Amino acid sequence: MTNAIARPLLGCIADDFTGATDLANMLVRGGMRTVQSIGIPSREVATGLDADAIVIALKSRTLPAAEAVEQSLAALAWLREQGCEQIFFKYCSTFDSTAGGNIGQVTETLLTVLDSDFTLACPAFPENGRTIFRGHLFVQDQLLNESGMQHHPLTPMTDANLVRVLQSQTALNVGLLRYDTIAQGVEPVRAKIAELRAQGISMAIADALSDRDLYVLGEACADLPLLTGGSGLALGLPENFRRAGKLRDFDVSSLPQVAGDEVVLAGSASVATNGQVAAWLEAGRPALRIDPLKLAAGEPVVAQALAFARDSNQTVLIYATSSPEEVKAVQRQLGVEQAGSLVENALGEIAFGLLEGGVRRFVVAGGETSGAVVQALGVTLLQIGAQIDPGVPATISHGEQTLALALKSGNFGGRDFFSKALKQLAGGAQ
CATH class of the missing domain: 3.40.50.10840 (Putative sugar-binding, N-terminal domain)
Structure with a gap:
């Protein structure tokens, strides 16, 4: 600025x-x-x-x-x-x-x-x-x-x-x-x-x-x-x-690099995000699925996810993404609102725990999930950078702690979005 x-x-x-x-x-x-x-x-x-x-x-x-x-x-x-x-x-x-x-x-x-x-x-x-x-x-x-x-x-x-x-x-x-x-x-x-x-x-x-x-x-x-x-x-x-002569020319998309660890968090059940999760799994990269029924039963899912991320020597995906049939089955047991809020709150808690552990670059899939994550991270203002995929830019937060974030609508992004986003967030402006 x-x-x-x-x-x-x-x-x-x-x-x-x-x-x-x-x-x-x-x-x-x-x-x-x-x-x-x-x-x-x-x-x-x-x-x-x-x-x-x-x-x-x-x-x-x-x-x-x-x-x-x-x-x-x-x-x-x-x-x-x-x-x-x-x-x-x-x-x-x-x-x-x-x-x-x-x-x-x-x-x-x-x-x-x-x-x-x-x-x-x-x-x-x-x-x-x-x-x-x-x-x-x-x-x-x-x-x-x-x-x-x-x-x-x-x-x-x-x-x-x-x-x-x-x-x-x-x-x-x-x-x-x-x-x-x-x-x-x-x-x-x-x-x-x-x-x-x-x-x-x-x-x-x-x-x-x-x-x-x-x-x-x-x-x-x-x-x-x-x-x-x-x-x-x-x-x-x-x-x-x-x-109208009111807009000046600037390099509006350049962002500084943000050092630190990285993670992918996915809560969307959309077709696009399901494909992105599948691509990650097919590549043999480490991933942990969050089960809302275990969350509802009071199991220590958040602690398990944080331990999984901490013990891995690679970038991990932590996800609640599932098929429409699986989502409906969970909703029948828990109710639509409770099923959604359980997952959102858990991913927010996981994001905060990862932040305390040194993660500074976050790729997040899903509108509701992104909302929960940025609130948990205490992010209040973002500077917008270059596009990763149509509709999804790289961003950095302003405040006491600078974070790099890619916040993706569930329906957006190519099948390789997660890897593309991680690469761009790690490299700053592309």
């Missing part, structure tokens, strides 16, 4: 930790100096922030809607105090939400407080295979509800029609901004938005089949007080500020 403190241009509210780093990664790629705060920064931290974009990471995706709204409003108030010119509400590229929300409720409230009557909702991320066509979300070549997301233990997505999903979460009218309008460019999109507003539409799902579509949407919506979507929609936002 530099001595000349700049007022942030873009203020972002993310509904989980890995979603926040995903968005921050996209902004860094666009040339915005970006910091990520774990929760709302303290007054002391706020006075020293020097960034073009600030991303506040909440853990609100699976909270009751009223709590998610309350936390999001507090984040909005803080960002407005810093002078942010535009607000971005970030959620998952698979539009994850519980049966009761929270995307629609949070968006509706943010619109009201910002005194705005319209915003877009676009979770598309083509680089990671998430596209939207005629309002339907695809993951690679499959509809959302056939992609494996229908088995998600916390936010099962059983409907690919995002207009219908969003409309079920808000009293405002939801419409569609179709691909054929977006293909015509910025001005036709602006004209269509004006038409939708005249029809009383307050939120519009935006189709997006390619990065070009996202750049068009970003430019067309430069003047909207609020945008919502996945990280892909942020592709075009840095250029808006650059075009």
Whole structure:
């Protein structure tokens, strides 16, 4: 960070930790100096922030809607105090939400407080295979509800029609901004938005089949007080500020090296993370699986994991990742909430124990897991560095103890992600 403190241009509210780093990664790629705060920064931290974009990471995706709204409003108030010119509400590229929300409720409230009557909702991320066509979300070549997301233990997505999903979460009218309008460019999109507003539409799902579509949407919506979507929609936002002469050129992705031991922690049950765990095991690398049933029975699982890591002379993987069938079997015995919290708390305790033992580089898979780990480690502020895989940057923490972290959404990353992330965290900027 530099001595000349700049007022942030873009203020972002993310509904989980890995979603926040995903968005921050996209902004860094666009040339915005970006910091990520774990929760709302303290007054002391706020006075020293020097960034073009600030991303506040909440853990609100699976909270009751009223709590998610309350936390999001507090984040909005803080960002407005810093002078942010535009607000971005970030959620998952698979539009994850519980049966009761929270995307629609949070968006509706943010619109009201910002005194705005319209915003877009676009979770598309083509680089990671998430596209939207005629309002339907695809993951690679499959509809959302056939992609494996229908088995998600916390936010099962059983409907690919995002207009219908969003409309079920808000009293405002939801419409569609179709691909054929977006293909015509910025001005036709602006004209269509004006038409939708005249029809009383307050939120519009935006189709997006390619990065070009996202750049068009970003430019067309430069003047909207609020945008919502996945990280892909942020592709075009840095250029808006650059075009206005507000963005300076910096090497935004360079991070210092962090010495110390390393570990991989995985709690996600997603298809991608299952593949990454399998690749690690196939390579014959040391790994220990956390059993939630043993945790529930009071067995010393955390102590066993710490001993396993301490006694190994290699980098270890400690994981709770399992198949959807195994997850459901555990949930039937323990309940969905208890099964998840047991694993998250255990991985957080393990992370803290490893920190005390000298681990300084952490690769973490899963949004809920990442939230538990960074809280256990006492991390409150991250500087965002270069991309490891689409949607996942390297980061370092600011504070008394400098740590290197790669916080990965469960659905992101190639099969070799763990080894790639460890290599990049060990080598600093790539």
